[in-house]
């Protein structure tokens with residue numbers, strides 16, 4: 001009986017790991033593509049007003065991939081670190097926003 | 106080692122024990138002693154300021170020395186007195202209240218203390234090396250960047266080092282509260298003091314980096330020829346103000362929130378009632394912490410931010426009064442209908458409520474941006490922040506020390522002397538600061554060295570000085586109380602106040618491993634529940650077993666000493682590049698000790714079950 005549950009849970013984790021591996025590979029490929037696109041845009045000398053925002057956007061998405069697929073933030077039990085991370089991001093953004101709007105504008 | 110605390114030890118052994126300790130209760134005592142000494146230094150500076158201002162056109166101290174006095178008074182009181190005293194209370198109480206054997210990272214706890222301590226000493230060395238910092242505790246550029254001599258350099262290095270210590274301490278408490286709670290101690294069963302320690306630690310985590318960055322930029326401006334704050338070179342001095350207050354406003358809540366929590370615990374204990382509106386109290390604390398990050402520009406209304414920014418920040422600031430009001434009412438409702446015991450901690454608490462509320466009223470007045478053009482940089486502001494900081498934080502520290510003295514030292518401060526200290530301090534406090542509101546409204550600017558006679562400022566200032574002397578008398582009586590109590594050395598039981606929370610379920614002072622068996626928590630005010638529904642003792646959540654303890658370590662001391670030495674090197678390399686050698690030597694000491702710490706395994710030791718049964722470590 002005990003052996004039985006063990007083997008089913010083994011199968012279950014094997015399946016899960018496989019799925020996770022798949023996601024990691026996909027995101028890894030996507031990240032390389034993003035990087036190539038970024039470099040490509042610079043090399044092709046598009047208008048910087050277009051290139052810079054797009055690169056920043058791609059960078060944000062990459063950070064998300066990193067956190068969720070490579071650093072396992074999508075797993076259970078990471079609620080608190082996520083909360084702290086987002087609070088930190090919030091405070092930092094507020095600072096930058098204030099600097100941009102009332103100091104340098 | 107494991108039973109060492111039980112025997113009487115010589116002075117040398119005791120000193121070594123404290124230099125190397127990683128026990129949160131001993132670190133609490135270190136914070137208490139160091140913070141207490143800095144509090145006395147800051148108090149002495151305050152007395153000198155008040156003597157200078159006692160009569161018009163006084164020449165008691167010179168203008169330059171006066172600037173150093175006000176700068177060091179503010180800096181010392183905030184960073185070197187209030188912060189460590191709060192850390193003393195958090196260290197003694199938080200692990201006990203959550204049923205933990207220590208904080209999550211005992212080594213870091215000790216490192217945090219020694220960094221704070223050496224930073225504070227570095228700052229004060231400036232008195233003896235040609236002049237203390239003199240640009241105000243806010244160190245606004247360009248006053249600070251152009252201040253001659255090395256005073257402000259000491260400010261930058263001293264605060265940088267002690268700030269690192271505070272950051273480390275804050276992170277340590279976060280991890281402790283998240284991970285080390287006893288079984289059953291859910292978030293919504295934590296005592297309010299632990300809750301506020303948690304929120305304060307979050308604020309430390311998010312606010313101190315802004316100070317670190319600001320000090321870093323200032324260090325480069327002053328010592329390495331950078332121009333971050335010099336408009337003529339393309340810099341901008343308003344950036345310093347923003348960075349300082351992005352840190353500075355949360356800082357005032359870092360100070361006062363744990364005190365809010367402490368008062369909540371005290372009120373509930375001495376009213377023999379469950380805290381009224383527990384979840385509203387928790388919500389209010391979190392909300393204050395959150396809003397605290399969106400109001401910093403209320404210190405900069407007159408900087409010229411423009412009407413839009415001023416209005417936004419004014420409204421955000423006034424919003425904070427709402428959760429604060431929730432707390433005030435909940436405290437009153439907790440006392441309402443309770444069976445109140447007017448012990449010394451309760452006396453400070455009851456005095457706190459109206460005093461702090463007056464400070465809050467002043468704050469809301471200041472938050473009206475248009476009106477602030479009149480109040481800003483006058484004694485009205487000085488009155489406001491002393492009402493909240495003395496009426497809140499200092500009253501709170503006194504209350505907390507009386508309340509937890511048994512957990513610190515196993516003795517009880519005398520109730521009689523405690524009340525005797527309270528009255529002169531309380532009356533003196535209101536005499537000193539209430540009248541400063543009016544001095545401010547009459548136009549007396551803050552930080553001025555002297556004022557002229559016959560401008561209706563004479564009487565107010567004299568009254569203020571007399572009040573300051575009364576406060577000093579109160580503080581001296583408290584010190585006498587401490588001395589008398591330790592000379593008498595009468596031991597008390599583990600639960601002298603008939604307490605409600607876990608720290609009262611173990612002996613005073615607690616054995617060095619705190620809980621022989623981790624307690625099982627069945628609800629809010631766990632000990633009270635057992636007193637009411639059980640046999641008055643906590644049910645253990647685990648069988649008696651070996652306890653794993655960390656080893657003492659001298660490395661934190663050496664690590665901080667290295668930075669202390671490096672500080673001098675960086676300060677004086679401005680005059681002579683050879684001093685860089687000292688800077689590098691100091692950094693090598695620090696990095697070397699970090700290296701040793703990383704490569705040497707230090708696995709701690711176990712107290713064995715058999716020794717526990719024989720009562721190891723309990724006194």
Ligand code: HEM
Pocket residue numbers: 243357358360361403404422423425426429464465466467468469470471472473477480481482486489490493494497498
């Ligand atoms: C209802 C809550 C509060 C409001 C609305 C408020 C508002 C303000 C405002 C608008 C100022 C700037 C005045 C000026 O420079 O012209 C100020 C200064 C100050 N407040 Fe508050 N405050 C509140 C609570 C607190 C608390 C709880 C503390 C500390 C425990 C505190 C500490 C200070 C300090 C230290 C300053 C002066 C800083 C300096 O310029 O040196 N305040 N407050």
Ligand SMILES: [Cu+2]
Pocket residue numbers: 353354357400401403404
């Ligand atoms: Cu503020």
